[in-house]
Amino acid sequence: MHCNICGGTEFEVYRGRPNEVCTVCGSKARHRIALDVYERLLFPHLGEGARVLHLAPRDCLFDVLAERLGAGYITTDAEPERYPHASPKEVVLPDDFDKxxxxxxxxxxxxxxxxxxxxxxKDHLTGLVRWLKPGGVMIFSIPGPYRDGPTVEGGEHLPSDAERLEKFLQEDHFRLFGNDLEPFLRDLEGGELLSDGVTDERRAELGVRPGKAPFFVWRKQAA
Ligand SMILES: [Zn+2]
Structure with missing residues (x-):
């Protein structure tokens, strides 16, 4: 078992999840899977001068992506001060879909x-893929998805963090993604949903439990 981001071989429990966090670079399971997916479905497809947008650029992935992508690597966040290593441009969604x-x-x-x-x-996904060039790809992960029902949202309308924690599992989460996410992406016009290609064998190598940290890879039709 090793961390594909930093080469570390020791992991610790996080929120009850064994081997979730790399003790060297702090990557969580989803960051290690992310890099695995980028190595196969992102890096080989990028031409000279490609522009890659990374929202909420966590430090462990930022370091790798900044080195691999160079000047075309663009980071943004709604709260740039949370990512001082990246100095991201302030983009607050959904208001800034015209940025x-x-x-x-x-x-x-x-x-x-x-x-x-x-x-x-659905508006957010539509807004994001609008920013993609023909042939461009969006690669992302979300908590879950939770398989036993449709996405539940509206957390921003709840009056307290305690209620969001209770309903959406974290104080600052506004929704719980459900089993309607994948069909929506599959049917989204103008592109196709690809497999993330991650096997449970590969997950085990990266300290990730079977089936966990699934990724969504949506490629826009080439022109
Ligand atoms: Zn690591």
Whole structure:
């Protein structure tokens, strides 16, 4: 078992999940899976000067992506001060969907971001893929998805953190993604949902439990 981000071989429990966090770089399971997916479905497809948008650029992935992507690597967040290593541009969604023109990015990356955006999740996905160039790809993860029902949202309208924690499992989560996410992406016009290609054997190598940290890879039709 090893961390594909830093090469570390020791992991610790986080919120009851064994081997969740790498003791060297602090990566969680989803970050290690993310890099695995990027190595196969992102890096080999990027041409010279490609523009890649990373929302909420966690430090462990930021370091790798900044080195691999160079000047075309663009980071944003609603609260830039949370990511001082990256100095991200302030982009507050859903208000700032006009911050970039349509067809601007070769790739858009985000992990556990969509559950923090107020409003309706389908509008957010539609807004993000609008920023993709033809042939561009969006690669992302969310908590869950929880398989036994449709996405539940509206957390921004609850009066307290305690109620969000109770209903959405974290004080600052506005929704719980359910079993309607995957069909929505599969049917989303203008592109196709690809497999993340991660096997449970590969998960085991990265200290990730079977079936956990599934990724969504949506590629826009080439022009
Ligand atoms: Zn590590």
């Amino acid at each position: 970039f023109p349509a067809g601007h990015f070769d790739a858009i990356l985000h992990n556990h971001v969509l559950e923090h955006i107020p409003g309706h999740w």
